[in-house]
Amino acid sequence: MAPANLEKELLSRNLPERIQFIAEYFAGEKIVFSSSFGQEDQAITQAIASTKSNIEIFTLDTGRQFQESYELMDLTIKKYGISIQTFFPSTLAVEKLVAEKGFNSFYVSVENRKECCFVRKMEPLSRALKGAKVWITGLRAEQSENRADMPILEWDDSRQLFKINPLIDWDFSTLEKYLKDHKIPQNPLHKKGFISIGCAPCTRAISEGEHPRAGRWWWENSQKECGLHA
Template sequence: MSATTVQNLKNAVKDFSIEETLAFLANEFKDKVVFSTSFGQEDQVITALIANNDLPITIFTLDTGRLFQETYDVFHKTLKKYQIDIKTYFPDTTAVQELLNKKGPNSFYESVENRKECCFIRKVAPLTKALNGNSIWITGLRAEQSENRNDLDLFEYDSNFDIIKFNPLLRWTLQEVEEYLEKNNVPQNTLHKKGFVSIGCAPCTRAITPDEDIRAGRWWWESSHKECGLHQK
């Protein structure tokens, strides 16, 4: 069923622009298309496309409780510029309290297992709630962001969340993203100008040097696949 739906979608939009595809999905899956933003550069492109075309797509974000102030700043600027609603999901208070009471505030530095536990509580569980009951999940994933995202497709069925993912910027380069943002005066996180390419929680993100991989600044103390569980690739 899902594989058939994915293929049908690929066929239906093969000659569409991104804007046309977004509009098609919003019409085909009324009130069941959602876009998750963390206010990074790719996400800001998609937010602008949705807002500028007045598309009936729900935009949401996950507030982990450990974000940079600069992320909140671009969140606020985005609301003001586009006059849109962005629904916010928070982690379960009891789960966060139990984690800190049991392991302290920085347990994620101690092991990959601990880090993934924190990511699950602060990101994966709220995401599960946000995606529940929806049909299409729009993401800002790009193939060049990491080696394990190279085999992503435009449309995919995500069995972890039982939903079809649409990755509209999959084949865009970082240069194309930056050019769109500048040309259209889209609000950006000021940390991008300070070497932060991929921005997550403050304790788990650092700036990178020009010769480092895009994801090197995320969980830099690990030699893992640099994913938190939101996307398995």
């Protein structure tokens, strides 16, 4: 099936059907889903569990997470009876970064922040995606300008895999309804104004009317991206 037709097939289905279709179309290949336990990721995790799809779920633990995120991880694993593999940053790389620039170098400059993101996220992601043919993400087009034009299916030439964004066309109200209808556990920080949740020192609650990602790296003017989905 041509990529254009594959996109049409995905867009014509609901979320569980999209997940099931991906699993069947790429049967025999390694399919992975990266979760940071945000609302989008929780919806996809539920769909994977409900369809019993042979899709591996992993998460990146930067070492700077909120306690609420760890509690949600344990709750999610228990509720759905699934396994989630955790990838940690290189101990030596973190030790070198901290020794040279301190624990909070990311506040100093965008370059420093991206360096920290590389050590704590990008390098572990490379290990997590090793051997995968398909990478499923929880991206939605309305989350940021950088994601506005992302398709539901794309070929990542640098990583030599298909990247599939099954929620790319969902608005927030559709997501909220799905979470409510399926009684999906969520991070309690969402009710405290934390819409996009990342590392604890790099995330704040947002005020009414602010962009959903305004709470990420709030001290800098940037695209609010760590590089995972550049």
